[in-house]
Each structure stands twice: as structure tokens, then as C-alpha cells.
Amino acid sequence: MRSTYSARILIGLAVFIVISVAVYYIPPVHSSLAWRVDDVRTRIKYLINPPEQALFLPTQQSQVDAIVTATLRVLETPTPTETPLPPHIPTPTPTVTPTRLPEYVILPGVKYEDQHNRWNYCGPANFSMALTFWGWEGNRDVIGQAVKPNDKDKNVMPYEFRDYIRDNVPGLSILIRMGGDINVIKRLIAAGFPPVIEKGYYTYDHTGKYGWLGHYLFTTGYDDTQGVFITQDTYLQPGKDRQVKYSEYVEGWRSFNYLFMVVYPSDRQADVLAALGLYADETWAVKYALQIAQQEAQTLIGNQQFFAWFNAGSSHVQLYEYFDAALAYDQAFRLYANLTGDLRPYRIVWYQTWPYWAYYYTGRYQDVINLANTTLNETISEPVLEENLYWRGMAKYMIGDTPGAIEDYRDALKIHPGFAPVIAAMQNLGIQP
DSSP states (O other): OHHHHHHHHHHHHHHHHHHHHHHHTSHHHHHHHHHHHHHHHHHHHHHHSOGGGOOOOOOTHHHHHHHHHHHHHHTTOOOOSSOOOOOOOOOOOOOOOOOOOOSEEEOSOOOOOOOTTSSSOHHHHHHHHHHHTTTOOOOHHHHHHHHOOSTTOOOOOHHHHHHHHHHHOTTEEEEEESSOOHHHHHHHHHTTOOEEEEEEEEEEOTTSOEEEEEEEEEEEEEETTTTEEEEEOSSSSSOTTEEEEHHHHHHHHHTTTTOEEEEEEGGGHHHHHHHHGGGGSHHHHHHHHHHHHHHHHHHOOHHHHHHHHHHHHHHHHHTTOHHHHHHHHHHHHHHHHTSOGGGOOTTHHHHOOHHHHHHHTTTOHHHHHHHHHHHHHHSSSSOOOHHHHHHHHHHHHHTTOHHHHHHHHHHHHHHSTTOHHHHHHHHHTTOOO
């Protein structure tokens, strides 16, 4: 009798679980509850394994140094006594005499959107505002469904927005540059072209954990009398027409190599290039970004010095100087290990994957794998970063682990169906995505 009663309880429990799971995946229910489930999962994982304690320490540079040393000895060439700093590229500082700008500009016609009640919708919300400013009739969800088909995708890269605009928004274009400064942002605004910057800041996330987060910021005005930019912040509240001091703006901007983007009507490209000045030349902008990073790497301290070295690596990658980039990233990650926990920006490779380029194209495949393992297994509640999976797969293939590479590629496509780099990699292997 007791066994029959227990069986009924187990059957009832199983039925309850099945019904609960079925109800959970009904779209309206799932959209309202999924973020709560993810929140609980993240809190538990972060409690057990605090992400700020995760460290990536490059190991393969010593092997490279040994090869170089042995080669130099064979050639009877003196061996360097220390790892050199990345070479300084003499780049002209901006010397164009600018037209005098007004002290105050705030652009009308902004249709404010926030990112709330959506997962990681900072990018779609900001770029929706940048497009609707020019008359586009969509909203954050229209962009999000295209560039972020999986809600769990933590970040949308600048190039993904560029590709979206190119393929889906006729009549509008976008330019992306590194190495920006306050003056170029003001010139763009004064000319009527509000830019979007990529920045970082320290705050409490949805789990209540304090740390560094990446963020996009649509900038629609400035006021020299108060020393502030007028921004449309999709996350902080109140976010509409939020004033940000120039110094605060620059400090947050530094963590993304002063990257900025400007959306504009295609037939007004000449006006945008005129407002950009020297930044109209993309190569000049990258070299200028490198110069800034090298200077700041020698003058800043703490987490700001880490960002400067990271930026130096990113600029070298843009110039195809992968060996110099790898050295800069090595130094950045050494500095990272010396930061206190709260200051460690453990999410940085969620947003900026340039270190993978540097290590992969210098043959440091194990460092690519180790960095991806640290990022995917120790800094995030689930391995839902398609770019990191892609690069780990690429490195696994290069060391002969083809099954592991294919597994990573397939996992990346689960997060981002149609992700072009993965599809190309699989086709190169003769495998259907």
C-alpha cells in the first residue's frame, strides 16, 4: 500500500515537472521568467566561483622568446635583455585648425529608448535611436531580432551593427573609428551627426554584484559652460538627456580604445568626413589611437593602465602587427592579475576579442584556448559568447583537435544562428553548418 502511494507521488511529481517545463517555454511565460532563472543561476555560480578571481596568464610567450633567443645565438646577434615596449609609431597629432564651435549644442529629434525588460539590449536600443534620428521607422526589437537572435547573447559587436545597417537600412551608412577625443565628438554633434561611443563603467549588475560593464552611449549634445555631454543612457535611470562630465566620459571611453561610430544619410558622407577631419582617414585614426595608448600606458596606473595596454594591443591588431599586439596583451594581462578584485574588468573579452587575433596569428594557439576557457568557464554563468567559441574552435583545429573545433562551432551557432565566421570555418572543413 505504501509503495503504491509513493509511486503515485512520484508520478504526480513527474507530471508536475513536465507541465511546468511546458508552461515555462510558452513564449509570453518564458520571456517574463527566463531572466529570473538566469539571474538565479548566475548568482549561484558567482557565489561559488567569483569571476573576478579568474586569471588568464599567457604562457606561450616564453616559448617564443626561447626560439628567438636560440635563433639570435645562431646568428651571433646580441640577445635583448628585456622585452621591448611596442614600437612607437610617430603619428601626427591633430593640427588642423578647427572652425570655432558653439559653446552649447543639443540636437532635437531624438526618440529615446531604454534597454529595460530585455536581455543585454544596450546595443539594439542605442542603435535604434541612432537610426530613428534619421527617420528610420523601426525600434530596438527590430534590430535585436536580427543581430541578437538569442536572448542570452551577451553582446553585439560594432561590426554587427555596421553589417545590419548595410544590409537592411537603405539610404543610411555608418563609420567606425578608434582613437576619438572630445573635440571630434563635439564637431560631429555641431555638424548634426550624433555619434555612439562604446565605453565601460563600474556599477552594480542585475545580480547585485559590483564590477565593470561594457556599454554603448548615444551622444546628442554638449555644453562647454558646464563641461558636459548630453547623452541618452539606455541603462542608467534617468537616462534621457543625461549629463556626463567630460572627464567621466573620457575615463569610461578609454576602456574601448576611444571607439566611436556615426550613422548618417549616405548622400551626406562629404559632410561627415569634413566633421571628422583627420579621422576621415581610418588608418590615421588607428595610428593615433596607438599613440594615445602608448602614452597612457606609461603615465596611468591601476586599471586605467591595464586598459591602456589593452588598447595598444587592439590598435596593433588593426595595423596587422600581431606580434607587437601579443606583447601588449601579455603586459595587459600581467597588470590585470595585480588589480584588486572589484577593479578587474573580467567581462572585457566578452566585448573585445582582439587578443584572440593577436595570439592566433602569432601561432600561440594554446593561449587562445586558455583565454577562451577562462572567459567561457569562469567569467560567465553559461558559455554563450559566440566569438569566443569561434576562436577556441579555430585554435583547436590548428593543434589537431578537429572534433573539438566542430563542437565549438556548433555551440556558437546555437547562440547565433547564421554567424558568418563559423559558417565559413565549417564550410572550409567540408561540414554543413
